[in-house]
Amino acid sequence: MGISAEKWLEAQQGVLGSALIDPATVPIVLSQTDAKDYSGVNLAVFQAMRSLFSSGQIVDPITVADKLGGGSSSYLVQLMEITPTAAHVQTYIDICSQGLPLAGNRQHDGCYVRHGRAAETAGGCDRN
Numbered sequence: 001m002g003i004s005a006e007k008w009l010e011a012q013q014g015v016l017g018s019a020l021i022d023p024a025t026v027p028i029v030l031s032q033t034d035a036k037d038y039s040g041v042n043l044a045v046f047q048a049m050r051s052l053f054s055s056g057q058i059v060d061p062i063t064v065a066d067k068l069g070g071g072s073s074s075y076l077v078q079l080m081e082i083t084p085t086a087a088h089v090q091t092y093i094d095i096c097s098q099g100l101p102l103a104g105n106r107q108h109d110g111c112y113v114r115h116g117r118a119a120e121t122a123g124g125c126d127r128n
Contacts, residue, residue: 014082
């Protein structure tokens, strides 16, 4: 049984926020998750982290924002603010790795559309 799109997106955000808050979690995140565990802007953040780490560069909010380019800083700050603690990164990874959300939710332009509304993945999507 899958999880809801909302829980899946929250888990993605928790994993990425953990990596931004605590550099010690970056190798854990990159070894236990992969691109299929992310969607939309979260996938772009994950790929930027992976690219930086693979090339031996520091993975932090400044380097990830630089890698992503214009306008990404505010989303990275949001990821850190909504992540309660990096101490629970393994729980977030476990939820995130459960796979794609339940049928009936469809991805559209980086947002998950449910009941006629878009669930937020980044700035351009409606919240709720």
